[in-house]
Amino acid sequence: MNRKRITVILAAIFYISAVCAQDFAHHRIYFHYGMGYANSMYDKIDNSFIHRNYALGSVVELKYARFFTPRWGVGLGVGLSQFAAKGTLNIAGVIPRYNDPAYDPSGQRYYDLRYQTDNLTEQQRIWALEIPLQIHYEHHLTGQHGLFAGLGIKGSLPVISAQSRFPQSEGTLTISGYDAFTNTLYTDPPHFGTQHVRTTPATLKLRSSVDIIGDVGWIFGICPAFDLYAGVYGSYGFIDILPKAGDKKDFITPDHNSRVAVNSLLASNFLSEYNQYIKDNQLNWKTVGEKWNRLTIGIKIGIHFKIRN
Secondary structure (H helix, E strand, C coil), X not given: CHHHHHXXXXXXXXHHHHHHHCCCCCEEEEEEEEEEXXXXXXXXXXXXXXXXXXXXXXXXEEEEXXXXXXXXXXXXXXXXXXXXXXXXXXXXXXXXXXXXXXXXXXXXXXXXXXXXXXXXXXXXXXXXXXXXXXXXEEECCCCCCEEEEEEEEEEEEECCCCEEECXXXXXXXXXXXXECCXXXXXXXXXXXXXXXXXXXXXXXXXXCEEEEEEEEEEEEEEECCEEEEEXXXXXXXXXXXCCCHHHCECCEECCCCCCCXXXXXXXXXXXXXXXXXXXXXXCCCXXXXXXXXXXXXXXEEEEEEEECC
């Protein structure tokens, strides 16, 4: 008798749960687009050295979410993010014992390379594949419309090397060479002097990162099949994405086919050289950390498709 009662009770609970489950969609498909402010490696440096024109981050993502209750669910997806920044460089530095094959093909003579940029423009661009995992919360405060929030982590995997370029005719680079052995300063063109910089030949793979991510906004119920979404989002990376110290290049490297090759700040050891420049010239500037942890804050819009059992 007790077994029959227990069976009836369990069947009733199962039936009630199944009926109640029809009141909300267990499965959701989210399609989001976000765009907003992003920090950059330019932010660390004195404005008289590098002026940041802009730094923006954007992301397109597709996620599947499984809701276990009307308000709580878990989502996993894939996204493609882009970082774009532009800076104006008025930087100066010295690379000691510069081995220049175009100056001395035998590689026996070294000089200290002195460089100065004048309003040289650099544009940076990074594409990354993202894998977000979040806990989602929905609460329909007014029937159809309501609150949406998400919190979790994502893996960020750069899909191409650090890209940067110097648009033609936007700023110049002036170089000279000082030979301490003969106490001679070389400034004569065509090897030295002022030149325009076009592109950066050196590229390095950026490191992957794990970021904490969050979303909060408002869902607008259009019909039982889907909602519209508008809100804000943010992410912060726990891992420095710049190349390892041993892989970084000088801002300027010798090149057999031209006077010098100018490298992307993303691929160079510029931050450490900047700190050394402050020390050597006893400037009243703050030194900077030599890591770059990504930060993005912006707005996000999207469509939420609801799939009922």
